[in-house]
Amino acid sequence: MSEFVRIDGRRADELRPITMRIGVLDKADGSAYIEQGGTKILVAVYGPREVHPRHLGLPETAIVRCRYHMAPFSTRERKSPTPTRREVELSKVIKEALANAILLDLYPRTTIDIFVEVLQADGGTRCAGITAASLALADAGIPMVDLVAACAVGKWNGRIIIDLTGKEDEECEADMPVALMPNLERITLIQLNGRLTSDEFLEAFNLAVKACKRIGELQRAALKDYYEKIKEEVLYEQ
Amino acid sequence: MSSRIIIPELTKKRVKELASQRRRIDKRGLTEFRPITIERGVIPQADGSALVHIGHTKAIAGVKIDLGQPYPDMPNAGVLAVNVELMPLASPTFEPGPPDERAVEVARIVDRTIREGKMIDLEELVVVSGREVYVIFIDTYLVDHDGNMIDACVLASVVALLDATMRKAIISEGRAKLIEEREPLPVRHYPLTATICKIGETLIVDPTLEEEETAEARITIGFDEEGRICMVQHSIGTLRYGELYQAINLSREATLRLREDLRKVFPDAS
Numbered sequence: 254m255s256e257f258v259r260i261d262g263r264r265a266d267e268l269r270p271i272t273m274r275i276g277v278l279d280k281a282d283g284s285a286y287i288e289q290g291g292t293k294i295l296v297a298v299y300g301p302r303e304v305h306p307r308h309l310g311l312p313e314t315a316i317v318r319c320r321y322h323m324a325p326f327s328t329r330e331r332k333s334p335t336p337t338r339r340e341v342e343l344s345k346v347i348k349e350a351l352a353n354a355i356l357l358d359l360y361p362r363t364t365i366d367i368f369v370e371v372l373q374a375d376g377g378t379r380c381a382g383i384t385a386a387s388l389a390l391a392d393a394g395i396p397m398v399d400l401v402a403a404c405a406v407g408k409w410n411g412r413i414i415i416d417l418t419g420k421e422d423e424e425c426e427a428d429m430p431v432a433l434m435p436n437l438e439r440i441t442l443i444q445l446n447g448r449l450t451s452d453e454f455l456e457a458f459n460l461a462v463k464a465c466k467r468i469g470e471l472q473r474a475a476l477k478d479y480y481e482k483i484k485e486e487v488l489y490e491q
Numbered sequence: 492m493s494s495r496i497i498i499p500e501l502t503k504k505r506v507k508e509l510a511s512q513r514r515r516i517d518k519r520g521l522t523e524f525r526p527i528t529i530e531r532g533v534i535p536q537a538d539g540s541a542l543v544h545i546g547h548t549k550a551i552a553g554v555k556i557d558l559g560q561p562y563p564d565m566p567n568a569g570v571l572a573v574n575v576e577l578m579p580l581a582s583p584t585f586e587p588g589p590p591d592e593r594a595v596e597v598a599r600i601v602d603r604t605i606r607e608g609k610m611i612d613l614e615e616l617v618v619v620s621g622r623e624v625y626v627i628f629i630d631t632y633l634v635d636h637d638g639n640m641i642d643a644c645v646l647a648s649v650v651a652l653l654d655a656t657m658r659k660a661i662i663s664e665g666r667a668k669l670i671e672e673r674e675p676l677p678v679r680h681y682p683l684t685a686t687i688c689k690i691g692e693t694l695i696v697d698p699t700l701e702e703e704e705t706a707e708a709r710i711t712i713g714f715d716e717e718g719r720i721c722m723v724q725h726s727i728g729t730l731r732y733g734e735l736y737q738a739i740n741l742s743r744e745a746t747l748r749l750r751e752d753l754r755k756v757f758p759d760a761s
Contacts, residue, residue: 338595338598338599339599341592341595341596342592342595342596342599344592345592345593345595345596346596346724346726349726349727353728353729427607429723434729437729438731438732439729439730439731440725440729440730440731440732440735441725441729443710443723443725443730443735444723444724444725445607445720445721445722445723445724446607446722447607447721448607448608448609448715448719448720448721449719449720450719451718451719451720451739451743454720454739455736458732458735462732
């Protein structure tokens with residue numbers, strides 16, 4: 254395993270550098286920004302708030318809506334800003350990956366709206382989007398049973414690797430985004446695009462679990478950091 | 492769009508009770524599909540077509556094949572385009588209009604299963620490199636929805652492709668043209684999917700609508716004929732790790748039996 258080196262010099266099971274920032278937007282109820290290698294994503298959460306149109310509201314629970322969107326300048330060639338079928342599907346799976354962690358019953362007849370805006374795409378955008386959105390939900394003070402952490406794994410050049418770059422994603426034989434609630438050990442998203450044997454699948458899934466746990470730790474640290482700073486500011490003002 | 496199906500709480504309770512005893516409301520085994528019928532060539536106007544029943548769930552797929560331009564980033568591959576429509580005929584919760592997120596998701600699942608299962612050798616579909624390739628349109632209609640629309644749409648699409656023939660291409664005066672003589676598509680693999688639902692602590696294959704509405708989790712897994720996993724889509728709820736492994740085994744088993752049904756119509760689909 255030691256001799257195997259990826260395009261960017263990483264080991265098979267090594268994450269790219271990740272930075273997470275919380276509370277980056279003024280008007281949103283919750284927000285977060287993530288950089289994972291070259292991938293840069295901004296997420297805003299609004300809600301729980303009144304549902305428009307009204308008939309979409311549910312009497313016994315909140316609904317979650319999500320828009321995953323790639324900015325026209327986020328890719329090498331300009332991407333048309335109109336949502337593609339890929340974006341429609343990803344919006345749905347991201348919504349489901351996050352909704353499972355939220356205590357929706359507490360807010361009947363309301364909506365929680367999540368906006369995931371990919372500013373620069375370099376692989377793993379749905380996963381980084383989920384990771385950041387979970388932080389934005391926490392920032393909005395929305396009660397959850399656990400954070401949701403996500404990471405893609407894949408098969409590239411016959412090897413199972415984690416956290417694929419855009420180039421690795423283009424060249425890979427398979428890519429598999431996974432999202433977990435790391436403390437509850439529950440899968441909230443798993444997709445496979447490509448072909449794997451059962452053994453490869455298990456190897457990939459185990460690596461994904463490790464990667465998600467690591468990302469979960471980073472999320473926790475980012476939240477702690479953020480609230481420590483707020484505490485300091487409040488104390489200073491007093 | 493109203494996407495809610497109302498299933499009586501009593502029925503849900505019954506489904507859950509039975510599941511806890513590892514039984515089902517229609518008396519099926521946990522890994523058993525409902526009765527399946529597969530008809531090919533039901534639409535002679537299409538280049539390939541299929542009508543599939545899984546229990547009361549019905550899907551029709553039609554394949555149309557034409558010449559067109561390749562994608563700029565894949566000049567040496569034919570084009571595959573999958574569209575799925577959840578017809579207003581099929582359910583009181585489906586409304587006319589452009590495909591909603593559910594329809595787009597199913598279409599992309601069908602597309603990934605066929606593409607990543609390497610069912611069609613797309614490189615065989617090039618007539619003039621970078622300029623003229625075969626374009627395969629698969630349009631799949633869900634016409635009656637009684638649960639497990641994903642497996643029904645995948646099966647109908649796969650059967651329609653197996654049924655399809657394409658007109659041969661000749662090049663005259665530097666331009667590609669289709670002649671009347673036909674040949675089969677370059678089929679290489681036979682991917683199929685099986686959908687698993689989790690009800691209580693029990694996993695079941697091929698959920699009916701009542702089971703799907705009761706389920707806490709749903710996952711669809713695709714396999715090729717060699718048992719390799721070629722598609723996974725987890726689309727409702729959460730799963731424990733052990734349940735994922737169990738779902739993989741159950742769906743592999745179920746696709747093996749589905750393959751027997753397919754082989755009755757296409758003996759080659761080993």
